[in-house]
Amino acid sequence: MILTVTLNTALDITYRVRSLRPHTSHRVSDVIERPGGKGVNVARVLAALGHEVTVTGFAGGATGRAIRDRLADTTCVRDALVPIAGATRRTIAVVDELTGDTTQLNEPGPQISPTEWDTFLDRYAELLPSASAVSLSGSLPPGVPVGAYAGLxxxxxxxxxxxxxxxxxxxxxxxxxxxxxxxxxxxxELAELTGSHEPLRATQDARRRGAHAVVASLGAEGLLAATPEGRWRATPPSRVHGNPTGAGDSAVAGLLSGLVKRLPWPERLARAVALSAATVKAPTAGEFDAPAYEELLGRVAVTSEVIAA
Amino acid sequence: MILTVTLNTALDITYRVRSLRPHTSHRVSDVIERPGGKGVNVARVLAALGHEVTVTGFAGGATGRAIRDRLADTTCVRDALVPIAGATRRTIAVVDELTGDTTQLNEPGPQISPTEWDTFLDRYAELLPSASAVSLSGSLPPGVPVGAYAGLxxxxxxxxxxxxxxxxxxxxxxxxxxxxxxxxxxxxELAELTGSHEPLRATQDARRRGAHAVVASLGAEGLLAATPEGRWRATPPSRVHGNPTGAGDSAVAGLLSGLVKRLPWPERLARAVALSAATVKAPTAGEFDAPAYEELLGRVAVTSEVIAA
Known part of the structure; x- marks a missing residue:
């Protein structure tokens, strides 16, 4: 199985309103709720691709229960979340029907106690030996040490x-x-890490800092990868219109899927870009359009990148 | 005990953000959750005044559980809510820290099935004989017949x-x-009922339509009452600044409290106006400022109203 870690899970709520006007009252016409947090999104895409996935991280309160109830209904996803005293955060995306634009409200995460963090470390140690790959995604909730990911x-x-x-x-x-x-x-994120706004140079720099492979997501321009086997740029066949929420998580799912299937890097990148574009195209934020994915997969251009000496 | 009916209960959530700007992303700095819906607010104020209160209506889903968990922690409030398959709605109040203004997002209520409605009617019939007074507050969720309140x-x-x-x-x-x-x-609401925008005339008209007593809430101007015993205007001592959320529900609690204590109408109205003003003054939306209430109570002006023939 593939293990995805989401320390700051979320109940993602999407509201549809006619037009958001500050300081007035709005009747929400449509409410969609899904389990969220980047690693949970990754797991959902992996499961849809047919992989067995285990989800871990933290969940608590009524929002945590809502996430777990929904994960229980998702085929191929096993819930190994650690219960906490605090309540899992909500994120609210308010979609404006007139413009299609989205306003985002993100709650802070719940406080994690030292005991809860230790319980998570035990759970992680139990799950790791049977994992074919692991993803560590998203922000850290309050109480989790800043070096947490380094340890994991x-x-x-x-x-x-x-x-x-x-x-x-x-x-x-x-x-x-x-x-x-x-x-x-x-x-x-790459520029913040390396201090360079030039992606080719920055991916190389990030490798020097310790990452074996760096796959930078450049929005509509696709992915730029610097790996021990070479450097590639993977771009979607045409500009895709839609909602970019979750596109990065779908790219991660594509990379993991290709990794456990031992695909060569260019095929992993094609998979990641096609999933990412198919997520932007899907009518529901964070879902991916499966027929669009199949159709896009053969049309992603993957080209070798050469750095001038 | 006093029975308060809230067919469309809500989990009221208040978010604090620096400044709400549509189509951008916001980090919520503070999250407050309370059980809501008008009748639940009435119950909370009655309980704070020392009355035994029973809350009924509907609750379901993770939001319904959150409401019930919190009601269980509230002294003097008994939870007699009827469980439903659907999820209790949320309301979100986004408070802008820069201006203090509030943007409101209200979810629609859950669908109530005919069986759930029948279960509620049985519960209501069980509770009614031991009630000293009953309030019926707020909107009807989908599935509840439009004549529901008439029957109750x-x-x-x-x-x-x-x-x-x-x-x-x-x-x-x-x-x-x-x-x-x-x-x-x-x-x-009074103008919509009677077709008249002249409050004195409209309260009289509402009595002719069937209400024994009509107490119109006129915002900062206080209350105007037309009763079988006379007509009064009750006004707060000075303009009160703050958040008017829940001020109407506090007025209802004041009227019920005065009713079960068999106070004369002018004293009931004074209580209602003082509670209402103390709610506007309170820092948390929907709570009332108890010392402010005590202080205001003696300073509400209640005057007889005479209608020109």
């Missing part, structure tokens, strides 16, 4: 389990130093 | 239990015809 990367590497890290800021900086197999920063 | 008013009157109705639109129109003891419309 080291444990995976000790057991020889390939580990992908997708986070930002200081947790990313520390995690990279622990030498993860793959990191998947977006352009901003 | 009739059952209460058959048993001689004083009944207060606080709703709007067609449910109010039908409910008034069933001859409730008190209705508490605001200026808009």
């Amino acid at each position: 990367v080291r444990s995976a590497r000790t057991l020889g389990v390939p580990v992908l890290l997708d986070t930002s800021g200081e947790p990313l900086r520390r995690g990279v130093a622990a030498r993860p197999d793959i990191i998947k920063p977006n352009a901003d | 008013v009739r059952s209460a009157r058959t048993l001689g239990v004083p009944v207060l109705l606080d709703t709007s639109g067609e449910p109010l129109r039908r409910g008034v015809a069933a001859r409730p003891d008190i209705i508490k419309p605001n200026a808009d």
Whole structure:
């Protein structure tokens, strides 16, 4: 199975309103709720691709129960979340029917106690030996040490389990130093890590800091990868219109899926870009359009990148 | 005990953000959750005044559980909510820290099945004989017949239990015809019911339509009452600044409290106005400031109103 870690899970709620106008009252016409947090999104896409996935991290309160109830209904996803005293955060996306634009409200995560963190570390140690790969995704809730991901990367590497890290800021900086197999920063996260706004140079720099492979997501321009086997750029066949929520998580799922199937890097990248574009195209935020994925997969352009000396 | 009916209960959530800007992402700095829906707010104020209160209506889903967990922690409030398959709605109040203004997002209520409605009617019939007064507050969730309040008013009157109705639109129109003891419309609801924008005339007209007593809430101007014993205007001592959320529900609690204590109308109105103003003054939406209430109570002006022939 593939293990996805989401320390800051969320109940993702989407509201549809006619037009959001600050300081007035709105009747919400449509409410959609899904389990969220980046690693949970990754798990959902992996499960849809037919992989067995185990989800771990934290869940608590009524929102945590809502997440677990829904995960129980998802085929191929096993819930190994650790219960906490605090309540799992909500995120609210308010979609404006007139413009299609989205306003996002993100609650802070619940406080994690030292005992809860220790319980998670035990759970992680139990799950790791049977994992074919592990992803560590998203922000850290309050109470989790800033070096948490670095420790989780080291444990995976000790057991020889390939580990992908997708986070930002200081947790990313520390995690990279622990030498993860793959990191998947977006352009901003990569620039923050390396100080360089030039993606080709920055991916190389991030490798020097410890990441074995760096796959940078560049929005509509696709992915740029610097790996021990070479450097590639993978781009979707045409500009895709829609909602980019979850596109990065779908790319992570594509990379993990290709990794456990031992596909060569260009095929992994094609899979990641096609899933990402099929997520932007899907009518529901964070879902992917399966026929669009199949159709896009053969049309992603993957080209070798050469760095001028 | 006093029975409060809330057919469309809600989990009221308050978010604090620095400044709400549509189509951007916001980090919520503070999250407050409370059981809500107008009748639940009335119950909380009655309990704070020392009355034994029973809350009924519907609750379901994770949001319903959150409401019930919190009600269990509230002294003097007994939870007699009827479980439903659907999920209790949320309301989200986004408070802008820069301006203090609030943006409101209200989910629609859950669908109530005919069986659930019948279960509620049985529960209501069980509770009514031991009630000293009953309030019927707020909107009707989908599936509840539009004449619901009219039926609930009739059952209460058959048993001689004083009944207060606080709703709007067609449910109010039908409910008034069933001859409730008190209705508490605001200026808009009263105008919609009677077609008159002149409050003195409109309160008289609402009495002719069936309400024994009409207490119109006129915002900062206080209350205007037309009763079988006379007509009064009750006004707070000075303009109160703050958040008017829940001020109407506090007024209802004041009227019920005065009713079961058999206070004369002017004292009931003074209590209602003081509670209402103390709610506007309280830092948390929907709570009332107890010392402010005590201080305001003696300073509300209640004057007889004479209608020109």
